[in-house]
Amino acid sequence: MHSKSNFLSLVDDAVEKLQKGPFHVNLGNSYPVAVIGDIHGFYDVFEAFQNLIDEYSVKKVVFLGDYVDRGYEGVEVLESILNFYLSEGDKVVMLRGNHEDLRMNRVYGFYGELVSKLGSKAAPHIGILYSNLPLSASNKNAFFVHGGVPCVDCINVEKALKISYVAGLKRGRDHIADKVVFQMLWNDPDGSIEWFEVNSVRGGGSYYYGRRAWTNFLNENGLDFIIRGHEVVDGILIWRDDGRYVSKVKNREVMYYDYVYHNVITLFSSRYHLGRAGSLILFKDEMEFFEL
Numbered sequence: 001m002h003s004k005s006n007f008l009s010l011v012d013d014a015v016e017k018l019q020k021g022p023f024h025v026n027l028g029n030s031y032p033v034a035v036i037g038d039i040h041g042f043y044d045v046f047e048a049f050q051n052l053i054d055e056y057s058v059k060k061v062v063f064l065g066d067y068v069d070r071g072y073e074g075v076e077v078l079e080s081i082l083n084f085y086l087s088e089g090d091k092v093v094m095l096r097g098n099h100e101d102l103r104m105n106r107v108y109g110f111y112g113e114l115v116s117k118l119g120s121k122a123a124p125h126i127g128i129l130y131s132n133l134p135l136s137a138s139n140k141n142a143f144f145v146h147g148g149v150p151c152v153d154c155i156n157v158e159k160a161l162k163i164s165y166v167a168g169l170k171r172g173r174d175h176i177a178d179k180v181v182f183q184m185l186w187n188d189p190d191g192s193i194e195w196f197e198v199n200s201v202r203g204g205g206s207y208y209y210g211r212r213a214w215t216n217f218l219n220e221n222g223l224d225f226i227i228r229g230h231e232v233v234d235g236i237l238i239w240r241d242d243g244r245y246v247s248k249v250k251n252r253e254v255m256y257y258d259y260v261y262h263n264v265i266t267l268f269s270s271r272y273h274l275g276r277a278g279s280l281i282l283f284k285d286e287m288e289f290f291e292l
């Protein structure tokens with residue numbers, strides 16, 4: 001269990017390690033890769049995921065962000081992921097979600113949880129942690145991000161984001177105010193549109209990205225599909241590049257990479273929505289869906 005000083009030194013150690021790494025993580029050619037979506041303060045989801053990682057001798061682990069808020073065990077979830085990140089070399093990638101932002105935490109619960117469990121001095125440490133989390137990751141096939149594809153120039157929509165832009169961001173400031181970074185953490189896919197539309201539900205400069213927007217991005221960067229979190233779905237939802245989507249994926253269902261080529265896969269893993277908590281394990285040529 002956490003003590004104040006232990007938790008904060010854990011956070012500070014993680015910041016030190018994160019600062020030596022990039023804002024875009026290249027996972028290389030290691031398999032299996034385990035992926036989990038939004039956890040939102042439900043510790044049992046983290047435990048179930050950990051069991052899956054052990055069972056499959058996973059080589060890389062990608063957390064898609066949104067560790068805190070909504071549920072009441074955000075401190076415990078964060079503490080366990082940070083311990084895991086610090087003890088496993090370069091095995092664990094902890095991406096930033098839109099809830100890794102103290103302004104969000106003041107509205108959605110984690111700020112109160114943090115102060116009640118650790119005192120108000122903890123908040124600045126957490127803020128520095130958030131601003132140093134990587135924003136995206138990729139391997140040979142997949143792009144991993146919390147929200148998705150941004151419009152770099154929302155008038156000239158065919159100008160695609162290059163991953164080198166993310167990789168080139170400098171340390172020492174919080175990039176959440178950067179329009180491109182903000183959209184990577186906030187945007188949602190919508191296969192019924194072609195390029196981009198303003199998302200007036202989420203607001204704040206967020207967009208829906210359509211099927212031409214995401215295929216353009218994948219082609220520009222030489223990737224095959226996107227795995228992201230951010231939206232409440234029943235464990236998993238797959239947008240196809242013909243504008244249709246697949247929402248019924250059975251537990252333990254195997255999907256070959258040909259089947260999800262140019263698709264956007266949403267993975268959601270919390271319990272507050274009362275749907276399934278989903279996770280994926282990626283192998284060399286296929287991925288398998290698991291209910292946690």
Ligand SMILES: [Mn+2]
Pocket residue numbers: 038066097098099146229230231
């Ligand atoms: Mn989110």
